[in-house]
Amino acid sequence: MDGAGLLTAEAVHAAVRAELDAVDAAYDRLRATCTDLAGNAFRVEVAGRLEAQHRLNRGLSYRMFGEIAAPVDGCDNPGSPAGVKVRDVLASRLRLTAGEVRRRFRVAARIRPRRSLTGPPVAPELPELADAVNAGELSDDHIAAVCRALDGLPAAVSAAQKEKAERTLVGHARSQDAQFVTAIGTVIADCLNPDGNFTDEDRARRRGLALGRQGPDGMSRLTGWLDPEARAYLEAVGAVVRPGRHHPDGDAERDRRSPEQRCHDAIKLACKTAIASGGLGQHRGAPISVVVTTTLAELEQAARAAVDPAVPMPPSARTGGTGRLPMRELIRLAGESIHYLAVFEDHSARPLYLGRSKRLATTDHRIICHARDRGCTKPNCFVPGCDCEIHHAHEWSAGGPTDADNLFFGCGCDHAAASDGTYTTTVMDDGRIAWSDGTGPPRVNDVHHPERLLDNGEDDDG
Ligand SMILES: [Zn+2]
Structure with a gap:
């Protein structure tokens, strides 16, 4: 691009604002237009146009994220104190979660031309996807499906094969839905890697466990992928938790646990044993341990509920992470000396009792913080x-x-x-x-x- 064709920043601001104002004005008129008598065929047409505009809008938004990602001028947001990151400004201005801001930057980084220090910009990492997003042809679901399929290919697949795979996936994304693109991705992966040859690097990239939010019933969903070594450990522990062994109720005779339940109990046993061993070392100066907090009123009610069925069991206590632990479980756990239990005066932050197996000033302080601040x-x-x-x-x-x-x-x-x-x-x-x-x-x-x-x-x- 030669200098003669460049507009000043002020001229660009004015031109872009004028276009956005025109779009806003058109949307205002659209919202005010009654479509009661339009008929469904027409409504389908309108829905199609709106979807296309939404995708164009998204393409432009990724362009902004991509251009922000390599700033020459940092955050020049008026009113923001010095040192505030442009990501934080975006998150609060657009009211987006930090995770969504990160996701958009990640997508933008793959489909925007990459700046080079020495010469003209280099083509995007995924040029075919970039063209389609820029043209407003794809939804976010399509973009995610294409990226997921390409990222799932093993490292042994050549650059040329990857380019071809990208062209094929984007070609289908232009005419089919995201689910179809995912299915095509599986077919391509099978075709490019028929023997399932994956390297340690491929496995290391894919490994991961996601612990979902705790549901109202206290249960949490665990999903993800284990590498072969982690699987070997889990299988070894699983072999210990075979039918009749390590039954939670101690009733080995009537072990009716499913294989899934025994696998769950195996993970629980492994974590509990690892913590009790003390071999996990320290976390921020405190021995790795389970921290649980509750209030005096809750604990008293739990004690009464344990002997009197008419008294309801109070809700759960809090763990040091983000979890909750039912009171019944807490009372059972409290009998085992490896854990900490802090009890607080009701409606205040004054600690009344701190139970622990070993006195460590710094640890006690952390426990109080866990209990009071969470x-x-x-x-x-x-x-x-x-x-x-x-x-x-x-x-x-x-x-x-x-x-x-x-x-x-x-x-x-x-x-x-x-x-x-x-x-x-x-x-x-x-x-x-x-x-x-x-x-x-x-x-x-x-x-x-x-x-x-x-x-x-x-x-x-x-
Ligand atoms: Zn903070």
């Missing part, structure tokens, strides 16, 4: 306690005591922001910590305490 204490941060650092409300370097009342959870990011003065923190009368960036009053983080979120709603009404 996770990062900065407002609206969801990072769970097990991924947090310990923040001194009065900085230790400034003479703050290393005392549980002065120690709070902060994720790596927020702890750093508090340490460098981006935020100031204050301990409130009830023992919780509040954060402020100087633009508003100090606020506490309630996202790890859903019961408080609901309480606040009532307080506001009152």
Whole structure:
């Protein structure tokens, strides 16, 4: 591109804004147009046009993400403090999750021309897909199906074969739905790798387990892929948990567990044994252990419920990660000395009891943080306690005591922001910590305490 054809930044802003205003105005008129008498054939036509426009819109959006990804000017968002990442600005402006912002950057990086330091831009990693997205021919489902199929090909497949596979997949994506594209991907993989030759590298890329959100019944879905070594370990443990052995009720005679249930019990046994062995080392200075927190009222009710069927069992206690543990399980676990149990005064953050097998000052502090904070204490941060650092409300370097009342959870990011003065923190009368960036009053983080979120709603009404 030669300089004569380039517009100034101001001219580009004006031209693009004018076009977007025209699109907005057209959508306003469309929304105001009544289609009651249009007939379904016409509505199908309109739905098709809207879908095509949506895809064009997405293609343009990926272009913006792709151009942002290699910024020469960093984040020049007016009103954002220096140092704020353009990704964070996008997430809050577009109200997208951090995960979705990352996903869009990842897709954009594969379909946008790549900048080169020495010469003109290099063609995109997936040029065929790039053309189709740019032309507004594909949905996000299509893009995901094409990428998944290509990423599933083993490393042994040549670049030329991969290019051909990309052309074939995108060709089908232009005329079929995403499910069909996935099916074609399987056919191509079988054809290019008939003997199923996969390298260690292929396996390492595919390995992974995803632990789903815990359901209301306390159950969590586990899905994913084990590499051969992990499978060998699991099989070895599975052989120990054979029918009649390691039955949870101890009733070996009537072991009616399915193979799936025994596999589950094998994983549980392996994790429990590994933690009890102490061989897993330390995590942030504390021995790897299960941390559970509850309140005095809940514990008393659970004790009554255990002997009196008329008393309902209270809801679950909280674990140090993001999970919940039914009270019955908690009472059973508490009998085993490897675990920690912290009990709190109701409606406050004052610890009453801390049970543990071994006294370690730093560990006790972490347990209190687990129990009181559950996770990062900065407002609206969801990072769970097990991924947090310990923040001194009065900085230790400034003479703050290393005392549980002065120690709070902060994720790596927020702890750093508090340490460098981006935020100031204050301990409130009830023992919780509040954060402020100087633009508003100090606020506490309630996202790890859903019961408080609901309480606040009532307080506001009152
Ligand atoms: Zn945080």
